[in-house]
Amino acid sequence: MSQTAELKEREDKLQGMGTSLLRKEDAKFIRGQGSYIDDIKLPGMLFGAVVRSPYAHARIKGIDKAKALACPGVVAVLTADDLKPVNLHWMPTLGGDVQAVLADKKVCFQYQEVAMVLASDRYAAYDGAALVEVDYEELPAIVDPKKSMAPDAPIIREDIQDKKEVGHGPRTHPNHIFTWEAGDKAAADAAFKTAEITVREEMLNPRVHPCPLETCGCVASFDKPTGYLTVYMTSQAPHLVRTVLAMLSGIAESKIRVIGGDIGGGFGNKVPVYPGYVVAIVASIVTGVPIKWIESRIDNISTTGFARDYHGVGELAADKDGRIKGLRFSALADHGAFNSHVSATKFPAGLFSICTGSYAIPNAYARVDAVYTNKAPGGVAYRCSLRVTEAIYLIERMMDVLALKLGLDKAEIRRRNFVRSDQFPYTTSLGWTLDSGAYHPALEKVLKAVGYEGLRKEQAAKRADPKSPTLMGIGISTFTEIVGAGPTKVCDILGVGLFDSCEIRIHPTGGVIARLGTMSQGQGHATTYAQIIATELGLPAADIVVEEGDTDKSPYGAGTWGSRSTPVSGAATAMAARKIKDKAKKIAAHLLEVSEGDLEWEIDRFKVKGNPSQAKTMKEICMVAHTGNLPAGMEQGLNAVTYYDPPNLTFPFGAYLCVVDVDKFTGEVKVRRFYALDDCGTRINPMVIEGQIHGGLTEAFAVAMGQQIPFDENGNHLGNSLMDYFLPTAVETPKWETDHTVTLCPHHPLGAKGVAESPHVGGIPCFSNAVIDAFAHLGVTHMDMPHSAWRVWQQCNTLGVNKR
Amino acid sequence: MATAKKVSFKLNGKPVEVTVEPRELLIHSLRERLAHTGPHIGCETSHCGACTVDLNEMSVKACTVLTVQCEGAEITTIEGLEQGGALHALQQAFHEEHGLQCGYCTPGMITRAYRLLKENPNPSEQDIRSGISGNLCRCTGYQNIVKAVQSAAKKLAAAG
Numbered sequence: 001m002s003q004t005a006e007l008k009e010r011e012d013k014l015q016g017m018g019t020s021l022l023r024k025e026d027a028k029f030i031r032g033q034g035s036y037i038d039d040i041k042l043p044g045m046l047f048g049a050v051v052r053s054p055y056a057h058a059r060i061k062g063i064d065k066a067k068a069l070a071c072p073g074v075v076a077v078l079t080a081d082d083l084k085p086v087n088l089h090w091m092p093t094l095g096g097d098v099q100a101v102l103a104d105k106k107v108c109f110q111y112q113e114v115a116m117v118l119a120s121d122r123y124a125a126y127d128g129a130a131l132v133e134v135d136y137e138e139l140p141a142i143v144d145p146k147k148s149m150a151p152d153a154p155i156i157r158e159d160i161q162d163k164k165e166v167g168h169g170p171r172t173h174p175n176h177i178f179t180w181e182a183g184d185k186a187a188a189d190a191a192f193k194t195a196e197i198t199v200r201e202e203m204l205n206p207r208v209h210p211c212p213l214e215t216c217g218c219v220a221s222f223d224k225p226t227g228y229l230t231v232y233m234t235s236q237a238p239h240l241v242r243t244v245l246a247m248l249s250g251i252a253e254s255k256i257r258v259i260g261g262d263i264g265g266g267f268g269n270k271v272p273v274y275p276g277y278v279v280a281i282v283a284s285i286v287t288g289v290p291i292k293w294i295e296s297r298i299d300n301i302s303t304t305g306f307a308r309d310y311h312g313v314g315e316l317a318a319d320k321d322g323r324i325k326g327l328r329f330s331a332l333a334d335h336g337a338f339n340s341h342v343s344a345t346k347f348p349a350g351l352f353s354i355c356t357g358s359y360a361i362p363n364a365y366a367r368v369d370a371v372y373t374n375k376a377p378g379g380v381a382y383r384c385s386l387r388v389t390e391a392i393y394l395i396e397r398m399m400d401v402l403a404l405k406l407g408l409d410k411a412e413i414r415r416r417n418f419v420r421s422d423q424f425p426y427t428t429s430l431g432w433t434l435d436s437g438a439y440h441p442a443l444e445k446v447l448k449a450v451g452y453e454g455l456r457k458e459q460a461a462k463r464a465d466p467k468s469p470t471l472m473g474i475g476i477s478t479f480t481e482i483v484g485a486g487p488t489k490v491c492d493i494l495g496v497g498l499f500d501s502c503e504i505r506i507h508p509t510g511g512v513i514a515r516l517g518t519m520s521q522g523q524g525h526a527t528t529y530a531q532i533i534a535t536e537l538g539l540p541a542a543d544i545v546v547e548e549g550d551t552d553k554s555p556y557g558a559g560t561w562g563s564r565s566t567p568v569s570g571a572a573t574a575m576a577a578r579k580i581k582d583k584a585k586k587i588a589a590h591l592l593e594v595s596e597g598d599l600e601w602e603i604d605r606f607k608v609k610g611n612p613s614q615a616k617t618m619k620e621i622c623m624v625a626h627t628g629n630l631p632a633g634m635e636q637g638l639n640a641v642t643y644y645d646p647p648n649l650t651f652p653f654g655a656y657l658c659v660v661d662v663d664k665f666t667g668e669v670k671v672r673r674f675y676a677l678d679d680c681g682t683r684i685n686p687m688v689i690e691g692q693i694h695g696g697l698t699e700a701f702a703v704a705m706g707q708q709i710p711f712d713e714n715g716n717h718l719g720n721s722l723m724d725y726f727l728p729t730a731v732e733t734p735k736w737e738t739d740h741t742v743t744l745c746p747h748h749p750l751g752a753k754g755v756a757e758s759p760h761v762g763g764i765p766c767f768s769n770a771v772i773d774a775f776a777h778l779g780v781t782h783m784d785m786p787h788s789a790w791r792v793w794q795q796c797n798t799l800g801v802n803k804r
Numbered sequence: 805m806a807t808a809k810k811v812s813f814k815l816n817g818k819p820v821e822v823t824v825e826p827r828e829l830l831i832h833s834l835r836e837r838l839a840h841t842g843p844h845i846g847c848e849t850s851h852c853g854a855c856t857v858d859l860n861e862m863s864v865k866a867c868t869v870l871t872v873q874c875e876g877a878e879i880t881t882i883e884g885l886e887q888g889g890a891l892h893a894l895q896q897a898f899h900e901e902h903g904l905q906c907g908y909c910t911p912g913m914i915t916r917a918y919r920l921l922k923e924n925p926n927p928s929e930q931d932i933r934s935g936i937s938g939n940l941c942r943c944t945g946y947q948n949i950v951k952a953v954q955s956a957a958k959k960l961a962a963a964g
Contacts, residue, residue: 022899029907030895032842032882036908039841121836123827213846213854213908213942264844264908265942297847522906522943691902694945722851722940729937730946 010603015542016535017750020687024526024546034262037217040232042290045219046075048280049125050299051115051132053107056141056374056715057154060105060114064133068117071131073124078283079115080104088282090159091248094272094493095348096167097177097339098159099377101275101282107136108156108337109376110715111302113275118283118291141374141715145311145334148175148371156337156372166339168348177339177370182353183430188365191326195317199401204784205390207309207334207375208707209301210382211727212521214264216304217294218277220284229285230257233277235549236266236519237559240493242551244273245281247494260549266521267699268380269305271342271561276304301720305342306375306709307382309334310368310390314398322406322413326363327429329355329394333370333379341370341379342561343386344491344498350386351482351649353430357395358439358480358653359417364429366391374715383699383760385483385562396477396765400772401781409456410773411447414478415440425746432482434651435753438679438743442655443478446677449739450657463777469665471801475658475770479762483754484567484650485558493558499645500568501555502576504533506638508626510619512537512544514576517557518569519549523756524688525565529573531684532750536577537584538604538618555641563652563754566684567745572644574749579640587624588616590631650745650753654678654762658770664801667793669705669771671734676763678738680755681745690738692756697736700763702728704771706786726786775799813877815840816884824871831855831866834881842882842911846940853939856912857881863919865938882911885918893956893963894918903952905943913939917953925961929954 015021028034065077080102083089090098103114117128140154147153153175155161161174168178192198218233229251235241238258246253263270280293295304310331317326333349335341343350349368356364368387381387403413418439419426426434446452452474459472488497501517514529530544547553557569581601588606589596592614599606607615616624624630625638659673676693683689706726710718719725744751764785771787772780778799783791796802812821815838822837834840834857843866846854855866858880885892894914897903904910913936920927920935927935932953933946941949 023902025907026899026904029904029910030891030898030914031886032840032911034907036841036844038845039835041836122832123825211942213852213906213940214844215846263906264846265906267942297849297852522904524905687902691905691944691948694947695905695943696945698945699942721849722847723849727852727940727942729940730933730950731937733946736945736947 014534014540016531017684023524036262037234038294040219045290046118047122047125048116048118048291048293049129050113051129052111055138056110057139058107058136061135068128068131071128073120074128076118093340095339095341099338101278116279143711143715145332145371145373149173175372178348179369180349181367183365185365187363188326188328191363192317196320198317199405200315201401201782203312205308205310206708207306209306210267210269212265212269215295215300218280219292220281221290222284224288228255232259234270236270236561238549238551239556257552260519263521267383274304298720302717303376305380306378307380312394314394316398316402322408322416324361324417327361328365330367333368334373335370335379336375336377338377340377352387352391354482355391355395356428358478360419384757389761392479392761393765400769410476436743437653442741446655446657450675471662471774473660473770473774475766477656477762477766480653481758481761482649483563485562486649488645498558499643500557501643502572503555503641504576506622508623510539510622515547515554516569518560518565528684532573533577563757566752567650567754571749572642576640576642580638584621587621591616647747652680652753652758654758656762656766658766660770662774664796667789674734675737678758679741679743681753682751693738693759694736696759697763698733700760704764704767704785706788708786809872811875813874815879826872828871830869830871833871840881854909854912856916863916882915893959897952897956901948901952903949909941
C-alpha cells in the first residue's frame with residue numbers, strides 16, 4: 001500500500017470532522033425505541049390534567065372541586081390555594097418577572113392554568129378536569145398591544161401594578177414591561193436629517209408557535225425518604241431547569257435530577273419552565289407518587305412558548321447611490337400576560353441589535369417597548385437566537401424597500417452596503433463585533449448559480465405581458481446571524497453564565513465517553529461531537545459515546561438553543577480533547593524516550609520527527625495511561641473536563657434566493673426555486689448540516705407562508721389545533737437547493753459557527769421579499785406575513801390584477 | 805363509565821387481548837397496555853400522523869381509532885417491521901439518507917411509507933409526497949424522507 005493510501009485508510013477509519021458520518025442516534029429511532037417523556041411509566045404514577053380558563057381576563061370568585069373529587073379514579077384536585085402553603089403558587093420567569101403557577105384570584109389569558117386534577121389514568125384525569133367548577137367574573141381584555149398603554153387600559157397585572165420595574169428598568173404604565181435601547185439616537189437622527197433619501201415601513205412579525213411534533217411534558221418523581229427529586233422533562237436546557245427548580249423549591253440542587261431523555265423537537269418551545277411542570281413536581285412532593293403531565297396539542301399551541309409578536313417600524317437613510325447613512329428600527333413587543341420571554345439577563349430584547357445585518361451602517365439606533373396583553377406569555381426564540389429573526393426580517397425587508405425607492409436592483413443595493421471581507425473583524429454601530437465574513441463572494445456565487453440576470457429578464461417580460469396568468473417574484477436575503485450565546489461577561493440567565501461544558505473519559509482499550517451540558521432535540525449531537533473527538537484524538541468515532549441531558553451525569557451547561565451547541569460545547573469538546581492530547585503526548589515522549597518537541601502528530605499517533613517508524617498510536621497510549629509506566633509524577637488516566645466561555649458570539653451568514661410564481665386569480669404562491677448558500681465556517685458533518693438547512697428552510701416557509709396565531713377582540717384563540725395552525729406537509733414544501741462557502745471563525749478552536757437557525761432567520765425574509773417583489777412594479781412596498789393564498793389574493797384583488 | 809370490553813387482535817403477528825372501555829383509543833391501548841411505544845401522539849385531530857399504524861392492510865391514525873373497533877384485526881406497528889433481526893429496507897434507507905432528526909415522526913412515517921410501497925411499489929416523487937402528506941415532520945423538510953422512500957423502493961424492487 002502506498003503511503004498516501006495508508007494515511008487515507010487511517011483517516012477514513014476515524015470518520016472524523018468533514019465526513020458525512022451516518023447518525024449514531026438513528027438506530028433506536030428507526031425501530032421505534034426512542035425514549036420520549038410520554039413513554040416513561042413509573043410504578044404508582046398518576047396522570048395530571050390541567051383545568052384551563054375559558055376567558056382571557058377574569059376574576060376567579062370560587063372553585064368547587066366536589067364533583068371532580070367524586071369522579072372515579074380522581075385522587076386530588078390542586079389549585080393555587082393548595083400550592084400557597086409551600087409558596088409555589090407563583091414562580092420566577094426567565095424574563096425577570098413572576099408567573100402564576102396556578103391562577104391566583106384572576107386569570108390573565110385564555111387557557112391559563114387554573115387547577116390540576118390528579119387521577120389514576122389520563123381518561124379519569126380529563127373526566128375530573130371537566131367537572132371542576134370555576135366561578136368567573138369576566139373582565140375587559142386587551143388584545144392589541146397598541147392599546148396596552150392607553151391611559152384607561154384595564155390593568156392586567158394587579159399583582160405588580162405598583163412595581164416600578166420588572167427586571168429591566170423603569171415602567172411608565174402598569175401594562176408596560178420595559179423599554180430597551182441601543183445605539184446613538186442623536187447620531188442616527190442627524191443622519192436622517194441630512195440624508196438624500198429616507199424610507200420608512202411598518203412590518204409585523206406575527207405571533208407564531210414553534211410547535212414541535214412532541215408537545216411539552218414531564219414525569220416528576222419525589223422520593224420522600226431521601227428527599228430526592230427526579231424529573232424527566234422535555235427540556236432543551238436541563239441544567240438551567242435544575243437551578244430554577246432548586247431556587248423555587250428550596251430542595252438542595254444536588255438532590256434534584258433533571259433528565260432530558262429523547263426530545264421530539266424543540267425549536268425554542270422547550271426552553272422555559274412552564275406551570276405544568278411545576279404543578280406536577282409539587283403534586284409529586286405532596287402525594288409522594290410520580291406524576292405525569294403531558295400537554296395536548298391545543299394546550300401546547302395555546303399556552304406554551306409562542307414566538308415573535310413584534311410590531312416593527314424600519315427606517316433607513318441613504319445617499320442617492322443607495323449607500324446607507326443611518327438606521328432607526330423600533331418594535332412594540334407583545335409579551336402576553338407574564339414576561340416569560342427567554343433571554344439573557346442583559347438583553348431584554350434579545351439580540352435585536354444585530355439588526356444592522358450584513359451592512360456597514362455608520363449610524364444606528366434601535367428601540368423595543370414591551371407590553372403586557374391578555375394573551376399567553378412567552379417570546380421564545382423559534383429556531384433563532386433571541387429576537388434575531390425579527391431583527392433580520394426588518395433589515396432584509398428594508399434593503400428591498402430602499403432599493404425600490406431608488407430604482408436600484410436588489411442585489412446591487414446589497415453589494416453597495418456589505419461589510420467588505422477586508423473589514424473583519426467589524427464592529428457595528430450597535431456594538432457587535434462580526435467575527436468573519438465574505439459577503440460579496442457568497443452573493444455572487446448564488447447569482448451565478450441561478451442565472452440571476454436571466455431571471456430578471458424573464459420577470460420583465462412577464463410584467464410587460466398583461467395576459468400572463470402569474471406574477472413572478474425574486475427574493476434575495478443576504479443575512480448575518482448571531483449565535484452561540486455567549487460570553488459570560490455579557491450573557492447570563494438568572495445569574496448563571498452561558499458557558500458550556502464537555503467531560504471526556506478515555507478507557508484503557510480506547511473507548512471514549514463524552515458528556516456535555518447541551519441537549520439534542522434531533523440535531524445529531526451524538527454524531528457531531530464524536531467526530532470532533534475522533535479528529536482531535538485519533539480514535540474512531542464509532543467507539544465514542546456521547547451523553548447529554550442527565551444532570552447527574554453531565555457537567556453543567558446552558559443547553560441547546562440559539563445554535564449554541566457547536567459554537568460553545570463543540571469548542572468545549574475540542575478543548576477537553578486537547579487537554580487529553582497534551583497528556584498523551586507526554587506519555588508518548590516518555591515511551592519513545594525523546595522530548596515532546598521531537599514528536600509530531602499524524603492522524604492517530606505521535607511519531608518521532610525524521611524517524612517515522614518510531615511512533616505510538618493513541619490507542620496504545622490509552623492502555624499505557626492506565627499502567628505504572630508513566631512519566632515521573634504523572635497520575636493515571638486520560639480524562640479531562642472543560643468549561644468553555646466563548647470570547648465572542650459567532651456570526652454565520654448566507655445568501656438565499658427564492659423565485660415564486662403568484663397566481664393572479666387564486667393568490668396561490670408557488671415556490672419555483674429556493675437556493676440557499678450558507679457559511680458556517682468549518683463543516684463538521686456536511687450531511688447533518690444539510691439536514692438542518694432543509695429543516696430550517698421548511699420552518700421558514702411555514703412562518704412566511706402560513707403561520708399565525710389569531711385572536712378575537714375578547715382574547716379568544718382562533719386557531720390552536722393543527723386543523724388551523726399551518727404545518728407544511730411534503731406536498732407544499734418546496735425542494736431545497738443548498739450550497740456553501742467556508743469562512744473560518746477566528747475565535748473558535750475548530751473555526752466553526754452555529755448553523756441550524758440560519759435557514760430560518762434568512763429564509764423568512766427571502767420568502768417575503770420574493771412574494772412582495774412579484775408586486776413591486778405595481779407600487780407595493782410591503783405585505784405582512786403570512787403570505788397565504790387568501791391574503792395574497794386580497795392584494796391581487798385590491799390592485800385589480802385579477803381582472804381578465 | 806361504560807362497561808369494559810374484551811378485544812382480541814393480532815399485533816405484529818402475535819395474538820393479544822385487552823380489556824378496555826369503549827372510548828379507549830387504539831394509540832393508548834398500544835402504548836400503555838401493550839408496551840408498544842413506537843407510535844407516538846402528536847396531536848388529537850388526526851393531522852400529524854405520528855400515531856400511524858397498519859390496520860388490516862391500511863394506514864390508520866391510531867389516535868382516532870377506538871380499540872373496540874379492532875376486534876379480529878391484524879395490526880402492524882414500527883416494532884413489527886424488523887424481521888429476523890434484519891431491518892426493513894425503509895428503516896435502513898431512513899438511516900442512510902438522513903431521513904430523520906428528532907425521531908418523533910419516524911415510526912409513523914416509516915409505517916405509512918411501508919403501506920405506500922405495498923400499494924405503489926414504484927412511486928414517483930409526487931406520489932411519495934402526496935402519499936406521506938398525512939404525516940407531518942417538523943425537522944427534515946421531507947427532502948431526505950422522499951429520498952429514503954425512493955431508495956427503499958428501488959431496493960425492494962431489486963430484491964423482488
